[in-house]
Amino acid sequence: xxxxxxxxxxxxxxxxxxxxxxxxxxxxxxxxxxxxxxxxxxxxxxxxxxxxxxxxxxxxxxxxxxxxxxxxxxxxxxxxxxxxxxxxxxxxxxxxxxxxxxxxxxxxxxxxxxxxxxxxxxxxxxxxxxxxxxxxxxxxxxxxxxxxxxxxxxxxxxxxxxxxxxxxxxxxxxxxxxxxxxxxxxxxxxxxxxxxxxxxxxxxxxxxxxxxxxxxxxxxxxxxxxxxxxxxxxxxxxxxxxxxxxxxxxxxxxxxxxxxxxxxxxxxxxxxxxxxxxxxxxxxxxxxxxxxxxxxxxxxxxxxxxxxxxxxxxxxxxxxxxxxxxxxxxxxxxxxxxxxxxxxxxxxxxxxxxxxxxxxxxxxxxxxxxxxxxxxxxxxxxxxxxxxxxxxxx
Amino acid sequence: xxxxxxxxxxxxxxxxxxxxxxxxxxxxxxxxxxxxxxxxxxxxxxxxxxxxxxxxxxxxxxxxxxxxxxxxxxxxxxxxxxxxxxxxxxxxxxxxxxxxxxxxxxxxxxxxxxxxxxxxxxxxxxxxxxxxxxxxxxxxxxxxxxxxxxxxxxxxxxxxxxxxxxxxxxxxxxxxxxxxxxxxxxxxxxxxxxxxxxxxxxxxxxxxxxxxxxxxxxxxxxxxxxxxxxxxxxxxxxxxxxxxxxxxxxxxxxxxxxxxxxxxxxxxxxxxxxxxxxxxxxxxxxxxxxxxxxxxxxxxxxxxxxx
Numbered sequence: 001x002x003x004x005x006x007x008x009x010x011x012x013x014x015x016x017x018x019x020x021x022x023x024x025x026x027x028x029x030x031x032x033x034x035x036x037x038x039x040x041x042x043x044x045x046x047x048x049x050x051x052x053x054x055x056x057x058x059x060x061x062x063x064x065x066x067x068x069x070x071x072x073x074x075x076x077x078x079x080x081x082x083x084x085x086x087x088x089x090x091x092x093x094x095x096x097x098x099x100x101x102x103x104x105x106x107x108x109x110x111x112x113x114x115x116x117x118x119x120x121x122x123x124x125x126x127x128x129x130x131x132x133x134x135x136x137x138x139x140x141x142x143x144x145x146x147x148x149x150x151x152x153x154x155x156x157x158x159x160x161x162x163x164x165x166x167x168x169x170x171x172x173x174x175x176x177x178x179x180x181x182x183x184x185x186x187x188x189x190x191x192x193x194x195x196x197x198x199x200x201x202x203x204x205x206x207x208x209x210x211x212x213x214x215x216x217x218x219x220x221x222x223x224x225x226x227x228x229x230x231x232x233x234x235x236x237x238x239x240x241x242x243x244x245x246x247x248x249x250x251x252x253x254x255x256x257x258x259x260x261x262x263x264x265x266x267x268x269x270x271x272x273x274x275x276x277x278x279x280x281x282x283x284x285x286x287x288x289x290x291x292x293x294x295x296x297x298x299x300x301x302x303x304x305x306x307x308x309x310x311x312x313x314x315x316x317x318x319x320x321x322x323x324x325x326x327x328x329x330x331x332x333x334x335x336x337x338x339x340x341x342x343x344x345x346x347x348x349x350x351x352x353x354x355x356x357x358x359x360x361x362x363x364x365x366x367x368x369x370x371x372x373x374x375x376x377x378x379x380x381x382x383x384x385x386x387x388x389x390x391x392x393x394x
Numbered sequence: 395x396x397x398x399x400x401x402x403x404x405x406x407x408x409x410x411x412x413x414x415x416x417x418x419x420x421x422x423x424x425x426x427x428x429x430x431x432x433x434x435x436x437x438x439x440x441x442x443x444x445x446x447x448x449x450x451x452x453x454x455x456x457x458x459x460x461x462x463x464x465x466x467x468x469x470x471x472x473x474x475x476x477x478x479x480x481x482x483x484x485x486x487x488x489x490x491x492x493x494x495x496x497x498x499x500x501x502x503x504x505x506x507x508x509x510x511x512x513x514x515x516x517x518x519x520x521x522x523x524x525x526x527x528x529x530x531x532x533x534x535x536x537x538x539x540x541x542x543x544x545x546x547x548x549x550x551x552x553x554x555x556x557x558x559x560x561x562x563x564x565x566x567x568x569x570x571x572x573x574x575x576x577x578x579x580x581x582x583x584x585x586x587x588x589x590x591x592x593x594x595x596x597x598x599x600x601x602x603x604x605x606x607x608x609x610x611x612x613x614x615x616x617x618x619x620x621x622x623x624x625x626x627x628x629x630x631x632x633x634x635x636x637x638x639x640x641x642x643x644x645x646x647x648x649x650x651x652x653x654x655x656x657x658x659x660x661x662x663x664x665x666x667x668x669x670x671x672x673x674x675x676x677x678x679x680x681x682x683x684x685x686x687x688x689x690x691x692x693x694x695x696x697x698x699x700x701x
Contacts, residue, residue: 012411013407013408013410013411014404014407015407020410020414023414024414027414027418027421028421031418031421031422031425032425034422034425034426035424035425035426035427035428038425038426038427038428038429039428041428041429041432042428042429042430042431042432042433043431043432043433043608043609044433044606044607044608044609044631044632045590045605045607045632046515046607046608048607050607051607052595052601052603052604052605052607053601055592055595055596055605056592056596110591113591113592114589114590114591114632115588115589115590115591115592115605115606115631115632115633115634116588116589116590116632116633117589118436118441119441119570119587119588119589119590120589122445122570122572122587122589123569123570123589128445128570129445129570129571129572129587130569130570131568131569131570131571134566134567135566135567135568135569135593136567137567137569137591137593138569141569194593198563198567198596198597199563199599199689199690199691200563200597200598200599200600200686200689200691201596201597201599276531276533279533345596346596348532348533349601350532350598350599350600350601351521351523351532351535351537351554351600351601352523352531352532352533352534352535352537353535353537353601
């Protein structure tokens with residue numbers, strides 16, 4: 001066991017110059033973020049752009065996006081384990097590792113959003129009050145931490161047995177994998193319920209939020225993994241059959257189309273009925289007064305639709321186009337689920353006040369810092385795991 | 395296996411790694427240095443304090459005394475922190491006559507003074523909406539009209555504050571039960587238990603909850619020394635607060651500050667369970683409504699159109 005961790009630890013210290021530059025860069029950015037958080041802890045959330053009108057901002061937006069990224073890791077798991085796709089098997093562990101990193105980022109984004117992180121123990125059942133099952137937030141705490149543990153177990157077990165030169169015993173991890181698959185759906189559904197259960201916020205109060213979350217996650221998550229796999233293949237760190245990429249591309253395309261369909265359905269219901277509640281949508285799209293969000297949501301729409309068209313065209317077989325599409329989808333969905341989902345529900349406020357939200361520099365520093373920390377964690381985990389994945393079975 | 399790997403770890407890589415680790419540790423300490431100027435650091439007693447509803451009378455005595463001492467230290471004012479319990483057979487309700495409100499905002503400022511609300515930045519529990527006659531469309535409400543534009547005959551005015559819903563979304567969503575409804579129907583917050591997640595603020599359909607984004611700015615002259623633990627004692631950084639129907643007054647038989655100051659008599663307050671109370675008489679005889687009835691929040695704050 002100690003050997004295993006030692007091996008991983010040493011692996012992370014063996015790298016090329018670009019690797020070290022990358023790690024140093026991420027570490028530096030993460031520290032800048034930590035510095036931002038220290039400022040926020042010292043002076044309060046008044047250091048952010050949030051207000052009593054727009055009381056959730058970039059932190060919760062990034063949280064929502066990353067829950068989706070973590071859940072999407074399961075899309076790689078399904079073909080690998082259920083359809084016994086051998087080639088997928090090899091790389092699925094990499095997306096499970098990403099689920100771990102994404103989960104850590106999610107938890108960080110929630111913690112930095114708290115006004116009193118020192119009181120987090122108030123949630124611990126027994127010594128505090130855990131408002132379960134009444135508050136959806138407590139459900140979210142359970143499923144997110146559960147998902148983190150499940151993925152930690154699967155990754156650890158598979159990597160450890162492979163490290164020992166044994167084949168992982170299916171009985172000891174397959175049932176957990178299947179639980180994790182169901183669990184992945186639950187983390188994003190619960191996160192959606194957090195919003196869609198609020199009657200006072202008509203923008204969120206739609207039964208389509210959970211399905212939309214899943215569809216957009218299953219487009220953005222695998223799109224990110226395609227980028228990771230192609231990068232690893234190009235640098236010679238990992239070898240796999242290119243058909244794997246084709247398979248993931250199909251997943252991304254279908255999810256993206258479903259997501260666009262869901263969003264369209266929602267927009268139709270709102271705009272055609274033209275009830276008072278449409279005001280959040282019309283403000284978001286810049287059709288009602290000045291909106292800082294409009295340029296963002298229109299770009300997200302353009303990115304997602306163009307990516308879908310490209311992925312349906314014969315151009316999709318070109319790797320360059322595929323990479324561009326993946327980037328477009330990740331950015332497009334990040335905007336759609338963050339700026340385009342969390343913030344417009346607050347504009348106008350529940351009493352009809354139009355207050356805009358502009359994140360402060362310190363707030364953005366913290367966000368970027370969390371991302372850097374998550375990517376750092378993922379890079380180190382990959383560096384530790386790849387030699388084990390690549391080793392010849394004894 | 396591990397040994398073999400270890401041998402291939404070059405000296406250069408090891409030195410680089412060690413240097414990076416060392417540098418990052420010191421950079422981490424530097425990154426955390428802004429914590430040295432933290433505006434509020436909870437004391438050990440504060441940090442370990444239990445939920446209000448788990449406190450014994452002895453605990454309460456000790457805590458209230460501690461708070462009084464802290465107030466004296468910080469503001470140089472001798473304050474009393476009390477804990478008036480909900481009275482049996484009492485359920486409070488509020489009725490606001492839109493026909494009479496002139497939008498002068500005296501209630502807003504009386505509330506601020508009574509409840510020790512932060513003056514810098516200004517926190518207000520009551521929001522007075524200025525609405526064009528002919529509809530109650532909140533999205534066209536004017537929120538920040540200047541004082542000299544009150545009492546405009548082309549408009550009517552609708553003050554909104556915590557509606558003390560019987561089916562309160564804020565109470566439902568709070569992950570730590572830091573906000574709850576008391577026996578007399580008042581929705582309160584334990585400022586020492588709130589974790590500041592602001593889920594209640596997102597859930598509230600009436601924009602009634604206020605968050606302490608910064609350390610509340612309150613001067614010694616502004617401090618109202620008659621305090622209650624669950625209402626107008628000074629708040630801390632990073633917690634939620636809201637209208638408590640001035641429970642420090644109303645549980646002792648007085649009217650809320652917003653009612654007392656109202657120059658037109660637009661505000662009525664009383665016990666819903668008392669068949670002879672003024673609020674009961676209005677509810678039974680006048681045309682009343684509640685805000686956003688379709689949400690099923692069942693407010694105990696009623697509006698009435700009357701002369």
